[in-house]
Amino acid sequence: MQIVSCPSCGAEVKFRSAASVMAVCEYCNTRVLKEADAVRDLGKISSVLEDYSPIQIGTSGVLGGRPFNVVGRIQLRYDAGMWNEWYLMFDDATTGWLGDASGQYMITTLRQPESALPAFESLRAGQQYKINNEHYTAADVRTADCIGGQGELPFKAGDGWQARVADFRRGSSFVTLDYSDEGPPALYTGVPVTLESMQCQLLRDDEQIKQSAGRYRGKLDKLDCPSCGSPIQYLPGMTANLVCHACHTQIDASSPKVEVLAAGESVERQRFTLDLGASGKLGNQEFTVIGAMRRADDEGTQWTEYLLYGPRAGFTWLVETDEGWSRANVLDVWPTWDGGSTATLDKAEFEKLYTYGSVVTYAAGAFNWRVKAGDRTRVAEFKRQQVSLAAELTDEELTWSRSTPLAFDQLKAWFGTSVHGSAPVSGPKLAEQAGRYKRSAKNFIIVMLVLNAIPLLASMDNGGFGAQFAYSMLGALAIYLPAIFLDSIDKQ
Template sequence: MIEASPQRAYRAACPGCGAPVEFRSAQSTHAVCAFCQSTVVRNGDTLSRIGKMAELFDDFSPLQLQASGVFQGRSFTIVGRLQYKYDKGTWTEWYAVFGDGSAAFLSEDNGAYVFTLPTSLQRDIPLAESFRVGATTAINAKPFSVASNEQVSLLSAQGELPHLPALGRPFAMVELRSAEGEVLSIDYGPTLASGAPALSLGRAVMLDDLKLSGLRDESAKEEKGTQFNCPNCGAPVEVKLATSKSITCRSCNSIIDLSKGTGAALQHAIQDEPVNPLIALGSTGQLQGAEWQVVGFQHRMGHEPGDDDESFGWDEYLLYNRKRGFTFLVDAEDGWSIVKPVTGAPVFKAGAQSATYLGSSYPLQGSYNAETTYVAGEFYWQVARGEKTFNRDFANDKSLLSQEETGTEVTWSSGSKLDGALVATAFKLSDKAALFKRADAAPLSGARRMGCITIIIVVILILVLLALLGRCSRCDPNVQNCSSSSSARTSGGSYGGFSGSSGGHK
């Protein structure tokens, strides 16, 4: 049964400007005045001004204060927002209040959403430094993998809040994930009266599943992006996505680092020999019931460990949807696929031949070293030409699972295979459908990745076979065992895996 909105709320005048400040939950202790940005703390029926909050940065989120929705049959209203930053970027925590006054958080990071509820441990919470990224630990008798351990700080806040860390002061935040897709966050900021870290447990959600109303009017979004001149050639460059950390110049193909903002001294890297994507940047297409826009493209090369002569390549398109965030469309020799970084932590032990995720087993298909060789467009992480990862690909029928590993991060992605004709239709390129055919329909589809030497050997064998068939076709069937003529076809795609690229989510 869906609950009604809270019928009782506490309201008092802001000690800074006198405007009304409202508290809908008894658990809320802080608020930011919408008129003068004063930070106020509630002590019983008294409000005290303790400072002034920094201005919010515009992240073009579809969410806003007073938006309402339903989670697990319970109605909620968004009443507050916290904006955080860490070394790899920024993210937002939306504070939600249920009809009974209890609270929750809806985390938003690059279009990925996690809904969490307050929780507790059956033991004392260890210090942040005891959690090593990649390690496994038991939380309430359930195994969790340590996904991140970051120093974060508050950038800004808005509305009613249950706690408020000091503005700009770093503190630890640890995130753990389970094989069932659960996310456990440990907030070591000065959050609780007891001095203990605040804990919340939840899982990934889709905005459409929350039945939200009162979302930000898309027409109110400022469509003009940030514009500056390319530091290499001087041509105008426009950044359309607020979260972009890298972009390429359309004139000279240079990669421009945006991680320190467009007002800082921009760094760039020149790229020679540009690659022309099969699907143009800016194109929109309908996939998985949503409209996606191509905002980024990269070509990557893979090498079998210990064998630099064997190599294969593939393309990755970074797709963006306002409510679903980012996903990857991968074009490899063995077919097309669509994959997205996962919230949970699949179970995999070094040396094993399979991984387990959400109760399903995925046999290992291959391991290889990957390198980014060309990029174009915008990216939500600081992409770089020459960026290297160690990848493992797993598959269970048409379901795919991928692991990418660097020296500081392990990222998992999951997805599924797509038919090339479906991709062509989705992006209104049906007239070029032949260019989207891949080796999953070809006679040689069993060879998932073939290096240059292997390809040459296969070609020679085919030529020998054709020569024999040609000789046979000139024979007399009355005296020789002749066969009918045959033909072979090859695919124009590149060899490679189906892994999504770098850029983890909190």
């Protein structure tokens, strides 16, 4: 460890890692550059925003039998959210990074590339690339702004510094290419982790987090909409992107001063089967409904997705369609899929059903990414017996989720009176009822035309065929058009 004096305030600044070139003074936020025989003042860096992460400088853990300590952090923001990157120093003097986003964690360490790496401008989410002689799928491609820093870092960073990064997946393997500096990108490889699996020590508890951030992390709180004053329930430190259910205003609650992102227009209150704020016990875990959004496919078919959060279990989804309910979770370990008709997960093959476009038509509540009406994704769905997989692709990101059917009676048992309506008609019965009014109308029109055939033929002799035919067509339309309307009501 090397201890120097801050050039700005004179306080002690510690460099624990020989690889660190910059440290942030914890007293005055000055960026201190370590040079060969001196230190230099690089100016101030912004403090991190409301700090809800349980991790802090000094947190320790073990990865694969290798102890590590957290020695630094940068905070990054992109157009749909923000995340932390914690700088780690292992006991063997090597270093790594711990990504921290919405309660999900990923550890990566620097590796030497074995071949040329693709250019940042050529990368597209969802495409496959060969990295170190293995094929990986691009999970997301982003440019993010540094908005704060702490501790020591292996490079010079500050306000205005941008990170250009791309993440890749192959099963449980994870690769990050960092294009932030000039020259070839840096290659990092890693795996998804949990704080429990790393046996983390010196984590901040709820009271410490509340003292620094003003609220408890991950516990429901209320925020008044800056536009209309309606209360919005959200999870501090977990769901900073809010959509007011009353006026549709988008709100960023990640900064100390709530920021209105888009002045919402007054909208008719949507009716949901499951109330926002409803709490239930799924298995042995408590969950609360914190967000809801409606989506539609290319043909206009709509469904509703509810975002749930549990203090110990994290995020999960409930999906409501015309055919019933299902429960879905985002996958940390990805299926293997080459774009063909099957995807493989846990040595099981899933058959591809269809691909379609989807658009968000309505959103309300709290989310762990920025969502708004009009957001579009491309979806590919796969199925094996009762289990379904879905790959959802945007211009910047690809995600995979797995879902299983959920009985309506089970939903009622979990949430009780917060569930409205009855079980949806599904399966053969739904198929049988679809278009029933039009079918009845067609049959009636055929019978009517058969009965009118003789009068129509007779009218040809006296010159009244045109008028008689027109009356028949008007009668058919008078029967068929209401049937179309009734079928549309039936579908809704």
